[in-house]
Amino acid sequence: EPEVTQTPSHQVTQMGQEVILRCVPISNHLYFYWYRQILGQKVEFLVSFYNNEISEKSEIFDDQFSVERPDGSNFTLKIRSTKLEDSAMYFCASSEGAGPAMGETQYFGPGTRLLVL
Amino acid sequence: AQKVTQAQTEISVVEKEDVTLDCVYETRDTTYYLFWYKQPPSGELVFLIRRNSFDEQNEISGRYSWNFQKSTSSFNFTITASQVVDSAVYFCALSSYTGANSKLTFGKGITLSVRP
Numbered sequence: 001e002p003e004v005t006q007t008p009s010h011q012v013t014q015m016g017q018e019v020i021l022r023c024v025p026i027s028n029h030l031y032f033y034w035y036r037q038i039l040g041q042k043v044e045f046l047v048s049f050y051n052n053e054i055s056e057k058s059e060i061f062d063d064q065f066s067v068e069r070p071d072g073s074n075f076t077l078k079i080r081s082t083k084l085e086d087s088a089m090y091f092c093a094s095s096e097g098a099g100p101a102m103g104e105t106q107y108f109g110p111g112t113r114l115l116v117l
Numbered sequence: 118a119q120k121v122t123q124a125q126t127e128i129s130v131v132e133k134e135d136v137t138l139d140c141v142y143e144t145r146d147t148t149y150y151l152f153w154y155k156q157p158p159s160g161e162l163v164f165l166i167r168r169n170s171f172d173e174q175n176e177i178s179g180r181y182s183w184n185f186q187k188s189t190s191s192f193n194f195t196i197t198a199s200q201v202v203d204s205a206v207y208f209c210a211l212s213s214y215t216g217a218n219s220k221l222t223f224g225k226g227i228t229l230s231v232r233p
Contacts, residue, residue, distance in 0.1 A: 033219075033220070035221075041225070042208070042225045043162070043208060043221075043223040043226075044223070045222070048219045048220060050219075055219055056219055058220070089160060091162060105164055105167050107164060108154070108161065108163075109161070110159075111161060111162075
């Protein structure tokens with residue numbers, strides 16, 4: 001069964017460093033998302049991406065964050081200068097059709113646990 | 118604004134007991150979708166079910182069943198004859214049909230512990 005994959009599974013970085021989290025969505029999916037989950041808290045939406053551009057972003061997704069689809073398979077989240085409060089689990093998700101607004105299910109990857117020291 | 122409330126934070130049951138996880142949502146949209154996801158200790162988010170606002174039929178899948186009641190804005194999840202493998206955090210989530218809104222709003226999750 002096709003699945004969303006994410007690398008790395010864990011990343012430790014120093015405050016102020018740049019990190020890139022990578023995701024390979026399900027191959028026939030067209031909509032891509034990033035969410036984050038601070039330890040013990042709920043899952044929060046960061047950004048949605050369709051047709052090579054951001055379709056929606058949350059207030060969390062400030063100028064330190066960017067997303068890119070560098071090729072036909074990868075979808076990346078870059079944090080330019082990490083802060084302590086960026087420590088969280090980051091989930092990538094993808095959906096086949098027009099996203100949950102049209103009832104399409106988002107399938108999540110296993111997550112990348114980011115720790116900023 | 119969308120809101121999902123999972124008032125129960127932690128539930129502990131003994132194996133083979135039935136357990137119901139509550140979810141109450143708020144939305145102004147007439148068309149919306151509700152989801153349940155499971156997060157086992159390994160951390161991934163596993164899709165369990167999707168239900169649209171026009172379909173109030175209850176659904177059963179094996180030991181799992183879902184009760185959607187629009188009148189009370191609730192979408193509750195029951196596990197029958199719980200097993201240790203059901204131990205996880207369960208999230209209820211909401212999306213709405215606005216075209217521009219393509220995000221899920223999650224509740225805070227319910228930690229279910231099933232003891233042998």
